[in-house]
Amino acid sequence: MDRKTDTPVTVIGLGLMGRALAGAFLKAGHPTTVWNRTASKADQLVAEGARLAPTVGDALAAGSLTIICVTDYRAVHELFDASDVELGGTTLVNLTSGDSTQARKAARWAEQRGARYLDGAVMAVPPAIGTAEAVILHSGPQSDFEAHKSTLDALGTVTYLGADHGLASLYDVAGLAMMWSVLNAWLQGTALLGTAGVGAATYAPFAQRIAAGVATWLPGYAEQIDSGSFPAEVSALETDARAMAHLIEESEAVGVNAELPKLIKAMADRAIAAGHGGEQYPVLIEEFGKPRDD
Amino acid sequence: MDRKTDTPVTVIGLGLMGRALAGAFLKAGHPTTVWNRTASKADQLVAEGARLAPTVGDALAAGSLTIICVTDYRAVHELFDASDVELGGTTLVNLTSGDSTQARKAARWAEQRGARYLDGAVMAVPPAIGTAEAVILHSGPQSDFEAHKSTLDALGTVTYLGADHGLASLYDVAGLAMMWSVLNAWLQGTALLGTAGVGAATYAPFAQRIAAGVATWLPGYAEQIDSGSFPAEVSALETDARAMAHLIEESEAVGVNAELPKLIKAMADRAIAAGHGGEQYPVLIEEFGKPRDD
Numbered sequence: 001m002d003r004k005t006d007t008p009v010t011v012i013g014l015g016l017m018g019r020a021l022a023g024a025f026l027k028a029g030h031p032t033t034v035w036n037r038t039a040s041k042a043d044q045l046v047a048e049g050a051r052l053a054p055t056v057g058d059a060l061a062a063g064s065l066t067i068i069c070v071t072d073y074r075a076v077h078e079l080f081d082a083s084d085v086e087l088g089g090t091t092l093v094n095l096t097s098g099d100s101t102q103a104r105k106a107a108r109w110a111e112q113r114g115a116r117y118l119d120g121a122v123m124a125v126p127p128a129i130g131t132a133e134a135v136i137l138h139s140g141p142q143s144d145f146e147a148h149k150s151t152l153d154a155l156g157t158v159t160y161l162g163a164d165h166g167l168a169s170l171y172d173v174a175g176l177a178m179m180w181s182v183l184n185a186w187l188q189g190t191a192l193l194g195t196a197g198v199g200a201a202t203y204a205p206f207a208q209r210i211a212a213g214v215a216t217w218l219p220g221y222a223e224q225i226d227s228g229s230f231p232a233e234v235s236a237l238e239t240d241a242r243a244m245a246h247l248i249e250e251s252e253a254v255g256v257n258a259e260l261p262k263l264i265k266a267m268a269d270r271a272i273a274a275g276h277g278g279e280q281y282p283v284l285i286e287e288f289g290k291p292r293d294d
Numbered sequence: 295m296d297r298k299t300d301t302p303v304t305v306i307g308l309g310l311m312g313r314a315l316a317g318a319f320l321k322a323g324h325p326t327t328v329w330n331r332t333a334s335k336a337d338q339l340v341a342e343g344a345r346l347a348p349t350v351g352d353a354l355a356a357g358s359l360t361i362i363c364v365t366d367y368r369a370v371h372e373l374f375d376a377s378d379v380e381l382g383g384t385t386l387v388n389l390t391s392g393d394s395t396q397a398r399k400a401a402r403w404a405e406q407r408g409a410r411y412l413d414g415a416v417m418a419v420p421p422a423i424g425t426a427e428a429v430i431l432h433s434g435p436q437s438d439f440e441a442h443k444s445t446l447d448a449l450g451t452v453t454y455l456g457a458d459h460g461l462a463s464l465y466d467v468a469g470l471a472m473m474w475s476v477l478n479a480w481l482q483g484t485a486l487l488g489t490a491g492v493g494a495a496t497y498a499p500f501a502q503r504i505a506a507g508v509a510t511w512l513p514g515y516a517e518q519i520d521s522g523s524f525p526a527e528v529s530a531l532e533t534d535a536r537a538m539a540h541l542i543e544e545s546e547a548v549g550v551n552a553e554l555p556k557l558i559k560a561m562a563d564r565a566i567a568a569g570h571g572g573e574q575y576p577v578l579i580e581e582f583g584k585p586r587d588d
Contacts, residue, residue, distance in 0.1 A: 009322075009497045058402070075360075078575060097536075097537065097540060098540070099543055099544040099547060100490065100538055100544060100547070100548065101547055121467055123531045124526040126528070127528050128453065128528075135349065152480070162492070164490050164491070166490055166494070167487075167490060169540075169544065170486050170487055170489075170490055170492075170544065171483075171487065171497075171500060172488050173486065173537070173540055173541040173545075174482065174483030174484075174487060174497070174500075174501070174536055175430065175483070175500065175501070175504045176538075176541060177479045177482045177483055177486075177506040177541055177554065177555065177558070178476070178479040178483060178501050178505050178508070179423055179481030179508045180479075180534070180538070181476065181478060181482075181554070181558070182472070182479070182505055182508040182509060183476040183508065183511075183515075183575055183576075183578075184474060184475060184558065184561065184578070184582070185471045185472040185474075185475030185476070186472065186512050186515075187576070187578055187579050187582040188468065188471045188475075188582055189465075189471055189472060190468075190516070190519060190579060190582070191579060191583040192464050192467065192468050192584040193461075193464055193465070193468060194472075194583060195386040195464075196394065196458050196460055196461060196464055197458075198456070198461070198464075199516075199520050200467070200515075200516035200517075200519035200579075201513065201516040201517060201520050203468070203516070204512040204513045204516035205512075205513060206465060206469065207468070207469070207472055207509070207512055208509040208510065208512045208513065209509075210469045210472040210473060211472050211476055211505050211506070211508070211509035211512075212505070212509045213504075214472065214473045214476040214477065214505070215468030215476060215501070215502040215505035215506045215509075216502065217477075218480050218498040218499075218501055218502045219495065219498045219499060219502065221477075221480075221494075221498070222493075222494035222495040222497070222498035223494075223495060225484060225494035226493050226494045226495050234419040234420070234421050234422075235351075235419045240474070240500045242391075243391065243467070243470055244470075244474070246391060246392070246393055246463075246467055247470060247471055249393055250393045250463065250464065250467045252396060252585070253393060253394070253395055253402055254394070255583060255584070255585055256582060256583055256584065257561075257581060257582045257583070257584060257586055258585065258586075259557060259560075259561070259586055260471065260475070260557065260561075260582075261471065262296075263553060263554065264471070264474045264478065264555050266380070266553075267478065267551075267553070267554075272363075278301075281477055282477075282481070284477075284478070285481050285485060285488075285494075286481055286482060287404045287551060288478070288481040288484070288485040288550060288551045288554075289485040289488060289551070290549070290550065290551060290579045291546070291549055291550065291551060291552065292552075292553055
């Protein structure tokens with residue numbers, strides 16, 4: 001396991017995120033080699049001490065750890081297929097955005113060419129890179145992660161999820177779904193309260209307390225899902241559905257968008273139609289777990 | 295302001311919630327009068343010391359504060375219109391579920407009959423009543439709330455929202471929208487991760503951290519809404535939209551429900567089509583604030 005900050009590292013792809021990643025390695029003291037299709041994107045990093053490699057092959061040869069952060073997985077494949085690069089012995093950490101299928105396919109492709117491969121996802125905006133606030137997810141062989149963890153630590157809060165290369169992408173989109181959902185529910189409430197003249201800043205702390213409070217229920221609810229048993233000790237789904245009707249009626253009555261309330265109720269109604277009205281809310285996992293055929 | 299626990303209180307409507315409310319008053323030492331259309335629902339409370347009133351009029355006359363918790367607002371009106379009750383000087387706290395329009399209408403109706411009126415909403419399940427965990431929202435004249443706050447305190451965490459009688463209902467459904475949204479986003483993520491063999495209990499703490507973390511952004515984002523300015527300092531809506539496409543693709547690829555992901559993207563796409571792609575997420579308030587014409 002490397003623990004020294006003089007471990008060389010390569011960053012391929014110098015968009016906003018790639019430049020932030022390379023900058024964080026430089027700041028942590030790592031000899032940093034960079035490559036980008038448009039070389040001028042490296043100017044600032046070179047001024048800060050990075051070395052601009054003339055080719056992808058040269059960039060890869062600069063050390064044993066290469067971070068890839070390009071537009072999409074097609075760009076990843078083009079990058080390496082188009083060049084006479086040698087991947088044997090290299091560890092690739094691919095932080096390019098994509099889905100779990102692409103990640104698993106890229107892993108097989110890299111491993112067939114003799115590389116070690118970790119897939120990753122960056123849950124942060126570029127300015128947060130290098131701070132604890134930046135959460136960076138990794139999946140793939142644990143030994144490959146452990147071998148480079150202390151170097152990757154320069155990027156933020158580095159997390160290992162498991163051996164399945166698809167996990168980083170899955171956790172990433174799942175986490176984003178939570179982010180957008182909290183924001184959308186807050187916007188729905190802000191719009192509702194706005195019709196009564198309540199400012200967004202007045203409503204926000206209330207929404208914040210509800211979101212944080214409900215979040216604490218999740219581990220307990222998870223046990224229901226893992227055991228496949230949803231006893232309605234204190235509140236049944238059919239009670240929720242009646243309150244959902246109020247949410248829709250209220251949204252329509254005051255003239256705000258009712259699409260989110262309607263989707264919420266539609267999911268619950270289908271679970272109730274399937275006979276789960278007397279069970280507790282997490283029984284909805286059965287609806288979320290299958291595609292809607294329509 | 296009453297501060298003594300010997301202040302008499304009346305509870306009308308003895309469903310699960312009404313019984314919990316009356317039980318909390320009894321436990322706090324208040325002489326408690328109850329009434330219910332089906333008198334037998336009062337048996338347990340009477341055994342605990344409640345007095346069962348023979349008529350609604352008698353129940354109201356037992357004290358200056360009456361809590362109403364019946365099926366719906368129609369039941370509230372039927373209750374008082376059908377009887378020769380005297381509302382003059384009484385303070386009604388109506389915790390019946392309904393919408394803001396019904397609350398404002400009930401307030402006018404009660405005030406015309408000489409009653410003081412507060413509308414309320416219970417954000418709790420019956421077993422939580424009487425504990426700090428039970429949040430009970432009130433709206434209406436502040437002086438009426440203050441006059442009875444120490445009695446109402448027996449029910450849980452009692453909150454005053456403002457003079458507009460519709461506020462309790464609006465905050466209630468807004469808070470519920472947040473609750474269901476956090477749960478649904480968590481279920482979406484649990485379903486996604488489940489396809490890779492990750493258990494709900496493994497994923498839950500991750501979802502909990504994201505929800506609680508995003509909740510802390512709301513007060514800052516609220517300032518953007520109140521100022522009507524959404525500068526994209528670090529992340530623009532169009533970047534979110536690209537990641538939303540990944541969420542949809544991933545959900546469809548692994549065979550889980552994609553309705554929530556599609557709604558998330560549809561709202562963002564409309565804001566982008568309206569020219570807001572370069573602004574920050576809270577600009578979506580413009581979409582949430584208007585009904586969809588289709």
